[in-house]
Amino acid sequence: MNQRWRLIVLWLLPIGMAALLAWQILGGSQLNTTKPTSATVAPRNTAISRMSYGRFLDYIEAGRVTSVDIYEGGRNAVVEAIDPDLDNRVQKIRVDLPGLAPELINTLKEEGISFDIHPPRTAPQGLGILGNLLFPILLIGGLILLARRSNSMPGGPGQAMQFGKTKARFAMEAETGVKFDDVAGVSEAKQDLEEVVTFLKQPERFTSVGARIPKGVLLVGPPGTGKTLLAKAIAGEAGVPFFSLSGSEFVEMFVGVGASRVRDLFKRAKENSPCLIFIDEIDAVGRQRGAGIGGGNDEREQTLNQLLTEMDGFEGNSGIIIIAATNRPDVLDSALMRPGRFDRQVSVDPPDIKGRLSILKVHSRNKVLEDTLSLESIARRTPGFTGADLANLLNEAAILTARRRKAAISLLEIDDAVDRIIAGMEGSPLTDGRSKRLIAYHEVGHALIGSLVKAHDPVQKVTLIPRGQAKGLTWFSPDDEQMLISRAQLKARIMGALGGRAAEDVVFGHAEVTTGAGGDIQQVASMARQMVTRFGMSDLGPVSLEGDNQEVFLGRDLMTRSDVSDAISRQIDEKVREIVKHCYIETVSIVKNNREAIDSLVEILVEKETIDGDEFRSILSSFTSIPEKERVTTTI
Numbered sequence: 294m295n296q297r298w299r300l301i302v303l304w305l306l307p308i309g310m311a312a313l314l315a316w317q318i319l320g321g322s323q324l325n326t327t328k329p330t331s332a333t334v335a336p337r338n339t340a341i342s343r344m345s346y347g348r349f350l351d352y353i354e355a356g357r358v359t360s361v362d363i364y365e366g367g368r369n370a371v372v373e374a375i376d377p378d379l380d381n382r383v384q385k386i387r388v389d390l391p392g393l394a395p396e397l398i399n400t401l402k403e404e405g406i407s408f409d410i411h412p413p414r415t416a417p418q419g420l421g422i423l424g425n426l427l428f429p430i431l432l433i434g435g436l437i438l439l440a441r442r443s444n445s446m447p448g449g450p451g452q453a454m455q456f457g458k459t460k461a462r463f464a465m466e467a468e469t470g471v472k473f474d475d476v477a478g479v480s481e482a483k484q485d486l487e488e489v490v491t492f493l494k495q496p497e498r499f500t501s502v503g504a505r506i507p508k509g510v511l512l513v514g515p516p517g518t519g520k521t522l523l524a525k526a527i528a529g530e531a532g533v534p535f536f537s538l539s540g541s542e543f544v545e546m547f548v549g550v551g552a553s554r555v556r557d558l559f560k561r562a563k564e565n566s567p568c569l570i571f572i573d574e575i576d577a578v579g580r581q582r583g584a585g586i587g588g589g590n591d592e593r594e595q596t597l598n599q600l601l602t603e604m605d606g607f608e609g610n611s612g613i614i615i616i617a618a619t620n621r622p623d624v625l626d627s628a629l630m631r632p633g634r635f636d637r638q639v640s641v642d643p644p645d646i647k648g649r650l651s652i653l654k655v656h657s658r659n660k661v662l663e664d665t666l667s668l669e670s671i672a673r674r675t676p677g678f679t680g681a682d683l684a685n686l687l688n689e690a691a692i693l694t695a696r697r698r699k700a701a702i703s704l705l706e707i708d709d710a711v712d713r714i715i716a717g718m719e720g721s722p723l724t725d726g727r728s729k730r731l732i733a734y735h736e737v738g739h740a741l742i743g744s745l746v747k748a749h750d751p752v753q754k755v756t757l758i759p760r761g762q763a764k765g766l767t768w769f770s771p772d773d774e775q776m777l778i779s780r781a782q783l784k785a786r787i788m789g790a791l792g793g794r795a796a797e798d799v800v801f802g803h804a805e806v807t808t809g810a811g812g813d814i815q816q817v818a819s820m821a822r823q824m825v826t827r828f829g830m831s832d833l834g835p836v837s838l839e840g841d842n843q844e845v846f847l848g849r850d851l852m853t854r855s856d857v858s859d860a861i862s863r864q865i866d867e868k869v870r871e872i873v874k875h876c877y878i879e880t881v882s883i884v885k886n887n888r889e890a891i892d893s894l895v896e897i898l899v900e901k902e903t904i905d906g907d908e909f910r911s912i913l914s915s916f917t918s919i920p921e922k923e924r925v926t927t928t929i
């Protein structure tokens with residue numbers, strides 16, 4: 294609104310007020326219908342959804358209800374419930390009640406749900422006249438508010454105050470229902486956390502000998518490894534309420550909102566102790582203060598300060614334990630890790646093969662598997678999968694099984710689901726033609742190098758069926774629990790990645806090579822560069838020339854400093870190019886020497902569209918000898 298309009302509105306207000314009052318006094322009793330709105334009547338807001346009384350009881354049983362406000366002498370209520378399908382978001386729902394039943398009150402008490410009964414207030418006689426006046430007063434009040442609102446910019450102080458008053462967006466589960474048995478493959482983390490359950494259940498065991506019970510535990514690990522699940526399991530085992538909130542929800546546009554949420558959260562937690570507070574993605578608030586470009590973020594710092602204050606503000610034996618999760622412990626503010634705060638760190642790592650097997654056991658409990666399907670073989674096929682990936686895998690496989698109208702999940706569906714999770718949705722195969730042949734040569738190139746270079750992982754299958762972005766794919770089975778990668782292996786991987794381009798180059802000529810190798814070449818560049826700068830595998834010697842922290846905005850450093858001089862960085866580029874060039878020459882020569890084998894493999898691949906690893910090797914072995922791959926197979 295511009296200045297002129299604002300003036301007009303301001304002038305109109307008193308005039309309107311006077312006119313309305315005059316109208317009221319003269320003959321305005323027709324307006325009697327407006328009722329006094331007060332807290333004794335449940336807000337009839339159309340935005341609030343409704344549910345039946347029976348449903349409400351179900352919700353209570355499922356532990357979804359967080360608070361109940363009863364109105365009109367128990368005739369209706371506004372319920373706050375969390376919706377697990379919507380990230381545990383809190384919803385307000387209206388319910389019509391059969392009256393103020395003592396059973397209901399007892400249930401609410403038992404479930405530890407906070408409730409409030411707003412007594413019906415009968416309006417005294419004198420209020421009738423006030424009621425008449427209320428309409429104009431409300432109208433004028435509304436106008437004033439409107440004018441004030443338009444005065445301040447959106448997002449200005451006027452609005453921030455309103456947001457500050459909104460309820461904190463945290464979820465509370467009275468009973469998580471998750472037990473340690475539901476979390477598998479992270480036995481070390483579980484052992485560390487079992488003690489936390491005892492802290493919550495029998496604090497006196499520790500306090501009686503003078504031990505200080507830790508307040509905070511930090512779970513560190515990549516996404517999907519089960520951090521949230523572990524936190525819920527602790528609450529479930531200890532039988533205490535679970536408060537959860539995500540770090541990113543603290544951080545709002547408006548300064549002070551995050552801090553007020555933290556205060557609210559701790560207030561509610563103290564009312565419900567013993568309990569567990571879970572803060573997901575704590576790095577969103579807990580980042581090193583004063584970092585980042587533009588002088589840091591006031592809101593975040595205030596929120597973090599509030600969190601630290603609250604943590605210092607209660608005693609360890611008050612029955613509240615705070616568990617936070619992050620996958621970036623390196624960026625956290627050191628103040629968070631001080632004794633008395635998150636002084637315990639538990640790392641939650643992606644599972645090894647045994648871990649994967651036990652996670653698969655947990656998640657296949659409610660699935661129908663074919664008798665011949667062994668969970669071991671799935672565990673073996675899924676190195677690098679986290680718990681969440683595995684849960685997703687079994688679910689995808691179950692969906693595929695249902696879609697194919699089968700009675701039980703077989704290895705076929707598992708295989709398809711694994712491919713889909715790694716490489717995306719399957720597309721429809723290309724029709725025969727030049728581009729299909731070119732893709733076939735490209736993929737056979739990868740697979741050939743993968744088979745003939747000893748240090749390369751063996752080929753699992755080659756396919757021309759597109760998936761995700763890829764037009765064709767060559768799958769390799771990586772060595773299972775290999776922690777260290779040798780120089781020979783890195784070189785082999787570079788050669789394998791170059792195999793596709795080399796085959797295009799040799800078969801179709803330099804002018805015909807395609808963009809299809811773009812992804813391969815990027816990989817090659819990054820592997821070769823790391824060999825030089827991080828792993829000291831070039832003749833620049835065993836020096837680390839680059840840190841691995843490249844995120845400008847997240848870290849403690851304002852900007853990534855380059856530790857190397859111009860001369861060195863020229864040398865690095867030179868070495869990288871040298872490595873790639875050597876590898877490419879070697880790759881091209883392998884392709885040239887096996888042209889006959891490549892041609893026949895391409896014929897078969899174009900016809901069959903997929904060749905599995907064993908078949909590929911048996912065809913190839915009729916042309917040349919294949920080196921034996923060294924593998925360590927873990928026994929489960």
Ligand code: ADP
Nearest residue numbers: 475476477516517518519520521522680681684
């Ligand atoms: P994070 O919090 O570490 O990102 P979550 O705990 O949210 O991971 O895991 C997501 C889902 O993946 C869980 O609900 C569970 O179904 C499954 N999951 C993850 N890790 C495990 C595990 N170790 N054992 C069993 N299930 C797991």
Ligand code: MG
Nearest residue numbers: 520521573618
């Ligand atoms: Mg999580």
Ligand code: ZN
Nearest residue numbers: 793809810813
């Ligand atoms: Zn490729």
